[in-house]
Amino acid sequence: GENVEQHPSTLSVQEGDSAVIKCTYSDSASNYFPWYKQELGKGPQLIIDIRSNVGEKKDQRIAVTLNKTAKHFSLHITETQPEDSAVYFCAASIESGGYQKVTFGIGTKLQVIP
């Protein structure tokens, strides 16, 4: 089955700096890659996603890149703010037998230091 590895497990950055979280996946048939942000005491929330026919997608300070050949994708947060502090999960998704099979990374705890 699919295996998703996520690095780093923890990340501390100064406010205003950039943060990058990287994920790799094993199944070349995976075709959808969402990113979730989980704030303390809340459930994960979808913040950005990318499909396999796209190499990059940007939404304000957040961008995601996908390299299908290397099977890795990354989340980039620019001009970080304290409210960006959270746990971030990547995921790889594949449609199989009419169902969507999603595999999550183990998460990255991002701390933005004011």
Added chain:
Amino acid sequence: DVKVTQSSRYLVKRTGEKVFLECVQDMDHENMFWYRQDPGLGLRLIYFSYDVKMKEKGDIPEGYSVSREKKERFSLILESASTNQTSMYLCASSPPVGVWGYTFGSGTRLTVV
């Protein structure tokens, strides 16, 4: 705003008790999921359902069962709670066709003593 609502935020149960975790979504989604979240292990799929009265095992179904009598409600059942089921439980839903992101509930932190 679309919502997935989990009935309890915190729950403390005794070993051997039968435990029900309830999840309701108001988005008319066909797909619903139960995950457990543990430090260092990420999100692991317990059970999912793609239709009313339909259920499929996920990666870690042992010790759990589910019920989906209505489209909007998906219940997770711990038949006989054990201490190793102490965890954060997350319910999610998604649209039926293709691959889409999930909408998660806020989670239920279950402690079994």
